Amino acid sequence: MRKYEALAKRILKCELFDGFDNNQLVSMLECFSPRIFNYSKGDYIVIAGDRYHGLGIIVEGSAVITKENAAGSRVMLGVAAAGELFGEVIAFSGKEQWPANVQAQTDCSVLFLENNEIINQCSEACSFHSQLIKNLLRTVSNRAIMLNRRVEYLSMKSISSKVACLLLEHMERSGSHTFRLPMNRNEMADFLNISRPSMSREMGVMRDSGIIEFQKEAIRILKADKLKEMIKE
Template sequence: MSKYEILARTLLKCELFEGFNHFQLNTMLECFSPKLHSYNKGDFIVMAGSRYHGLGIMVEGSAVITKENAAGSRVMLGVVTAGELFGEVIAFSGKVQWPANVQAQTDCVTIFLENNAIINQCSEACSFHSQLIKNLLKTVSNRAIMLNRRVEYLSMKSINSKIACLLLEHMEKSGSHTFRLPMNRNEMADFLNISRPSMSREMGVMRDRGIIEFQKEAIRILKPDKLKDMINE
């Protein structure tokens, strides 16, 4: 068994390796020779302003991506869970510093892939190396779409519309009316750029009206049409 076999089982779920089989992924990992990095909950995986050292992949656990605005307030940019990438948007931008913090939300394990290892043909001349680059381009494009979506959130005037839009998006992503949010309430409030008390109050109203049910990060959408109406208010 390859020394990367166990790691490969997780990475096969990663969008960077979409379409790869176990053999192809193991071959790529042999070329990259990635090292596993472990972090405890609360540790900074990377800090804004530190030297950029390659595209990151979350192998185990989850982390939040944050940045401080000009006023010194924390702005949440997103959550990274197992099998997801971080740092891919700036990988080939020419930037030499991380633009945001990536902080462990739980105990985490990550790997980093150096840019040169991604764009240069490996020594084994893997025929599927080009597929890796295509997947990366697709991922960056999807991130651009997601960032545009975030702008839509921030442009919404009412708290209700922001919450409703976020819940409907996660319902669609999960394929079920019952799902778990990848962020806690404080992180959700930061992401939507609203206060935690205001968000909790409005979610309580939605619950009392029989539109949603929730227990911590677990959400059940009872009346999706009502949430859609809130977005259009």
């Protein structure tokens, strides 16, 4: 078996490799010789201010991306699950330091791709470089759209509208009225910039009103129309 055969199968669905088949991805990994590190739950994968050293891809597990504001409070920027990227937004910004913390949400392994490996043609002139760059540009554009979406969350005045909007978004993303949130309650509260008690109280009201059911991170939407009404309030 080729050196990176097993790894390629685990990350083939990553958006950075859209359009690649397994053999092409194995060839790319052999060309790049990426670094792979293992982390335990709670470990910091990168810390804001550390030297930036390339794109990160979660191979297994998941990680949370956070930043501290001027008051020292933690602001959650997102969750990266298996097959997802982090660090792509600043990859070619000229910045030399990580702008945020990335912390292992579970035990996980992470692959890092150096920027120079991505943009510079190797001596073999591998054909995948141009496709990789196109995919990266599309990914960065999608992240910009997501950040705009986050601004929408933060601009909502009521806690109910924030929670309702987040639940509907994950329902649409999963394609089902029953789904699992990729974050726990503390992380969800951080993401929406509200207190954990306030968020839990609001979800309790939704449950008691027959709008949702939940068990930890497992959610079932019973009345999506009622959630939509909350967003308009």
